[in-house]
Amino acid sequence: MRLRRSMLGTLAVLLVGTLALSACGREGTPTGSGSGGAGSEGPAAPTYEVAENVTVVDSPTFARMQQRGRVIVGVKNDQPGLGQFDPTTNTYSGFDIEIARMIAANLGFDPKTEIDYVVVQSAAREDAISRGDVDYYVGTYTINDKRKERVGFAGPYFVAGQDLLVKKDNTDITGPQTLQGKTVCSVTGSTPIQRVREQNLTQNIVEFQTYSQCVDQLLQGQVDAVTTDDAILKGYAAQNPDQLKVVGQTFSEEPYGVGVPHDDIALRTKINEILQASYDDGTWQQIYDATLGKSGLPASPPPIAQS
Ligand code: GLU
Numbered sequence: 001m002r003l004r005r006s007m008l009g010t011l012a013v014l015l016v017g018t019l020a021l022s023a024c025g026r027e028g029t030p031t032g033s034g035s036g037g038a039g040s041e042g043p044a045a046p047t048y049e050v051a052e053n054v055t056v057v058d059s060p061t062f063a064r065m066q067q068r069g070r071v072i073v074g075v076k077n078d079q080p081g082l083g084q085f086d087p088t089t090n091t092y093s094g095f096d097i098e099i100a101r102m103i104a105a106n107l108g109f110d111p112k113t114e115i116d117y118v119v120v121q122s123a124a125r126e127d128a129i130s131r132g133d134v135d136y137y138v139g140t141y142t143i144n145d146k147r148k149e150r151v152g153f154a155g156p157y158f159v160a161g162q163d164l165l166v167k168k169d170n171t172d173i174t175g176p177q178t179l180q181g182k183t184v185c186s187v188t189g190s191t192p193i194q195r196v197r198e199q200n201l202t203q204n205i206v207e208f209q210t211y212s213q214c215v216d217q218l219l220q221g222q223v224d225a226v227t228t229d230d231a232i233l234k235g236y237a238a239q240n241p242d243q244l245k246v247v248g249q250t251f252s253e254e255p256y257g258v259g260v261p262h263d264d265i266a267l268r269t270k271i272n273e274i275l276q277a278s279y280d281d282g283t284w285q286q287i288y289d290a291t292l293g294k295s296g297l298p299a300s301p302p303p304i305a306q307s
Helices: 060-068 095-106 122-131 191-198 211-219 230-239 265-280 283-290
Strands: 071-075 083-086 091-093 115-119 151-160 162-167 183-187 204-208 225-229 244-246 254-261
Touching: 060 071, 060 254, 060 265, 071 095, 071 122, 083 095, 091 095, 095 115, 095 254, 095 265, 095 283, 122 151, 122 254, 151 230, 151 265, 162 191, 162 211, 162 230, 183 191, 183 211, 191 204, 191 225, 204 211, 211 225, 211 230, 211 244, 225 230, 230 244, 254 265, 265 283
Parallel strands: 071 115, 183 204, 183 225
Antiparallel strands: 083 091, 151 254, 162 225, 162 244
16 A cells, blocks of 8 residues: 655755745655654655545535645644644654645545645634634644534544653652642643643643744743643654753643544544554554654554544
8 A cells, every 4th residue: 555665855846935824835855854853863754655536425625625636734833743844845744744644645635746734723723624724634633522512533643641841950840730839831722721720730821822932931941841742842852852851740641633624524534544544554653653753652553533
C-alpha cells in the first residue's frame, strides 16, 4: 500500500505565502527535515499512496472537497513535533500534519499538491469546523463531550496528558499541587486552562491564543510555568534544552481526535477506517517514529472509538 519513504525535497516551488492570520500554505518537503526540535536524524515520514475512485456516500464535506479538487485542513503552526510551519521552506511538519496528509491521500487527494493548510488556534476550532472553514482539523484536539456538542471526532489517534513546562533550574514546581501562588500560562479555549480553573490549581493564570506566546513569557521570566499536553511541551523543551524542562507528572488524559463537521457521520466513519488501516499496516507507527517518536518515547496507537 505505502510507497517507500522518500526525501523528495521538491517544492520550495510552491510558494503560497502566509496569509495574515490564517497562514495558509501548500505542501512541500516531507517531515524529518529538521524543523521542530524533533531533530533531523532518524526515519523520515512515509510517502502516502493517493487512493483512486474514492467515494464517501452521504458526506457533504467530501462532496465539497471533490468539487474543489482540494482539501482544506485545519492545523496548528507553532507546535514543534506536532504541527509546525517553517517559513524558510514554506512547509509544515509534525505528527498531526502527517496524520492530516495520510488522511488526505486516502481520501484521494495528493498530500503534496492538493492540501491547503489553515491555521486555527484552540479557541476557534469549533467555530471553524462548524462553519465549514476547514474540511477536517488535526491539531492536538482533545475529544470531549462539550466539544462533541458542536463537532464530530474521528479517532482518537493519540493520547497525551497535561503536564507542566518550567525553567530548567526550577525546583519548586513538581506537579499540579505545587502551583498555588505561581503564575501559569496556557491557551484560551484549551482543556488544560479549563482544568487549572476547575481544580483551582492557582489563581494567577495568564492566557494567550498560542502556546509559543506562553513559552516566550516563560523564557522571559514573566510566568512560572506553561501548562498543556506533554506532547506539546516536550517539543518546546527540545528546542530549548538548556533553559526549559517538562516536569513529567501528567495529570489528565487528552485523547486526540480529528475534528469533522458535527453531522457528517460518513466522513467521520471514513476517517476512522483510514486511521484503523494505518494502525494495521504500520503507517501510523512510521509516522510516529518520524515525528513525536524522535523524542525517544515509544507509543502505540489507541483504539478507535466506536461511536
Ligand atoms: N489537547 C488540549 C486541547 O485540545 C490542549 C492542546 C490544544 O490546545 O490544542 O485543548
